[in-house]
Amino acid sequence: MNIVVCIKQVPDTAEVKINPETGTLVREGVPSIINPFDMHAIEAGINIKERIGGKVTVITMGPPQAETALRDALSMGADEAVLLSDSAFAGSDTWATSFTLSKAIEKIGADIIICGKQAIDGDTAQVGPETAEFLNIPHISYVRKIEDVSANSIRVQRLMDEGYDAVESSLPVLFTVVKELNEPRLPSLKGKMASKKAEIKKWGRPEIMADENDLGLKGSPTQVKNIFTPEARSGRKILEGKPEEQVEALIQELRGIKCL
Amino acid sequence: MPVIVNVDKCKGCEECLSSCPFDAIVMKEGKAVINEYCQVCMSCISVCPEGAIVETEKEAPEEGDLQRYKGIWIFAEQRGGKVSSVAYELLGIGRNLADDRKTELSAVLFGASEPEARELIRWGADKVYISKDQIFEGFNDEPYSQLLTSLIREHRPEIVLAGATPMGRSFIPRVAARLRTGLTADCTSLAVDKETGNLLQIRPAFGGNIMATILCPNNRPQMATVRPRVMKRGRYDEGRNGVIIDVNADGVSSRTKVLKTVKEVSDITVNLQEADIIVSGGRGLGDPGGFKLIEELAELLGGAVGSSRAAVDAGWIPYRHQVGQTGKTVCPRIYFACGISGAVQHLVGMQSSDIIIAINKNPEAPIFDVATYGIVGDLYEIIPLLIKRIKESKGIS
Numbered sequence: 001m002n003i004v005v006c007i008k009q010v011p012d013t014a015e016v017k018i019n020p021e022t023g024t025l026v027r028e029g030v031p032s033i034i035n036p037f038d039m040h041a042i043e044a045g046i047n048i049k050e051r052i053g054g055k056v057t058v059i060t061m062g063p064p065q066a067e068t069a070l071r072d073a074l075s076m077g078a079d080e081a082v083l084l085s086d087s088a089f090a091g092s093d094t095w096a097t098s099f100t101l102s103k104a105i106e107k108i109g110a111d112i113i114i115c116g117k118q119a120i121d122g123d124t125a126q127v128g129p130e131t132a133e134f135l136n137i138p139h140i141s142y143v144r145k146i147e148d149v150s151a152n153s154i155r156v157q158r159l160m161d162e163g164y165d166a167v168e169s170s171l172p173v174l175f176t177v178v179k180e181l182n183e184p185r186l187p188s189l190k191g192k193m194a195s196k197k198a199e200i201k202k203w204g205r206p207e208i209m210a211d212e213n214d215l216g217l218k219g220s221p222t223q224v225k226n227i228f229t230p231e232a233r234s235g236r237k238i239l240e241g242k243p244e245e246q247v248e249a250l251i252q253e254l255r256g257i258k259c260l
Numbered sequence: 261m262p263v264i265v266n267v268d269k270c271k272g273c274e275e276c277l278s279s280c281p282f283d284a285i286v287m288k289e290g291k292a293v294i295n296e297y298c299q300v301c302m303s304c305i306s307v308c309p310e311g312a313i314v315e316t317e318k319e320a321p322e323e324g325d326l327q328r329y330k331g332i333w334i335f336a337e338q339r340g341g342k343v344s345s346v347a348y349e350l351l352g353i354g355r356n357l358a359d360d361r362k363t364e365l366s367a368v369l370f371g372a373s374e375p376e377a378r379e380l381i382r383w384g385a386d387k388v389y390i391s392k393d394q395i396f397e398g399f400n401d402e403p404y405s406q407l408l409t410s411l412i413r414e415h416r417p418e419i420v421l422a423g424a425t426p427m428g429r430s431f432i433p434r435v436a437a438r439l440r441t442g443l444t445a446d447c448t449s450l451a452v453d454k455e456t457g458n459l460l461q462i463r464p465a466f467g468g469n470i471m472a473t474i475l476c477p478n479n480r481p482q483m484a485t486v487r488p489r490v491m492k493r494g495r496y497d498e499g500r501n502g503v504i505i506d507v508n509a510d511g512v513s514s515r516t517k518v519l520k521t522v523k524e525v526s527d528i529t530v531n532l533q534e535a536d537i538i539v540s541g542g543r544g545l546g547d548p549g550g551f552k553l554i555e556e557l558a559e560l561l562g563g564a565v566g567s568s569r570a571a572v573d574a575g576w577i578p579y580r581h582q583v584g585q586t587g588k589t590v591c592p593r594i595y596f597a598c599g600i601s602g603a604v605q606h607l608v609g610m611q612s613s614d615i616i617i618a619i620n621k622n623p624e625a626p627i628f629d630v631a632t633y634g635i636v637g638d639l640y641e642i643i644p645l646l647i648k649r650i651k652e653s654k655g656i657s
Binding site: 011013028062063085087089090091093094095098099121122123124125126127128129130132133134137138139140141142155158159160161162163164165166167168169170173217220221222223224225226227228229235236237238239243244246247248250251253254255257259260 | 262278281283295296297298299300301302303339398399400401402405425426427429430431433434436437438440441442443444445446460464465466470471472473474475476477478479514515516517518519520521522523524585593594604615617628629631632633634635636637638641642645646649650653
């Protein structure tokens, strides 16, 4: 069983603050982490390998420093790692990212591909399904439980708005996972030692044999026009005075707009 | 790279480093270098005192190609034959966009019947493409994406919108991938740029810390998923006429199969999303007992109880009450934020409420930036007084 886990290195958005003067993100001192949902994807991959045998390959697309994320995944128990890094990949949106990943996955060869349901920096949840489409294989989103997995099929629970669906698929398949699926293991000391010495394959455009026009900014249909911080509402009223006066003012306002 | 640093001009002052929301600028040998993280947001260009950061030219689209795409489409999803409320919200925004573009609004409905299609027309659609094929009974990504892709190829709409629901966010990306076009996830605001005709797609990013405007200038259709409960429904017109077109789903197939569908909804979740009034509590409550007060006010107003993530993380109230980026998005008539500071992650989940009433000790709390009415004070003083006054005005002793 060839299992490929796609991961992304992201800034820990819980630590990100806004500079109130410039309206930009303060990234200083914000640690880079493996996208939290991808941790559950790595755990799922290793878990399937332990149940039915096989090999887990982790891949990521990013700048050279994303290698750290791959080594962390290796220390948890993944077998091999591929870093997709090339200036031709720069500025990729979800279309170009998924296309690039699909070319790499084709080269690796996979029966099961696992992604986190979304990355916490972009929050799009699009790269998994788009990658499946490029690979021309089925996918299942928001997997919260793996009920059964065999050499040619898988049965899972997919989280939906009002509950869950039990879904079965043939292999190869791509699925994206939610946090409820499992508890990611901590790396063992042995795993940590081994991951430091492990060889990480580095692939660029030549290795995945992709057309330049399908990659990076050139291959990206969407563009970021601008970025801003959410604006204050206009016409807000701060109700002043003693507590009794403040409450009275609020009651009057609510009556005025017929909300009481 | 369309944004580059002119190394001759760069003095290495590092001004640009903090301007970049993506950490894409690094210093190498005393000069700024833009790396692979660059998303071409242009933030750094104006910051550089030397004018050393410049945008290189991007190829212009072929006008004629884009103009062959006409009409606004919305995907109306259903579960168990019943159309989801997000479909009517999409018709609301879709109608506005269609009127701006002086074009038609069409809805696509798979797995439902004629009465549901007629309802979509009354809510603003001019046309409904409907497939009653049994393959759409359970939700499988492949048949949904295959048929929608082929309909878009045939009819060439300029804009396609779907709900940012588990279903929409799962299968719509396959359609965009196949059509080689852009897809913007989870939009909270949409408008047409009058000059270019491009759809301005606004969405939160970085866990809601910032908002981004996304364009899809050179490809059509422009596709977006839209967050439920953010857009307003349009006008319902009982007598509105439209065309219903039956679509053949022959040839679509699925390699996944839904074996069963299990409902696990709690009343509270439903309440939160449907509530007219929500009273939410946060870290400022100080302890779990504070929710007694929140509940009392909510009950008095016939509203639901919400909370910030901080209160959920502290174990004061279950997760299903959580409003915000990682909880529920709500859009009530009145939203009370009590002891909630207003982290952007919370704001993205409630800021489209009609009226926001913020009660907080800290006058600098960001919640006051989105509030309609703000009360700076101790919620343990204010809320009991408020409860007393509301009871009086309702004639309850």
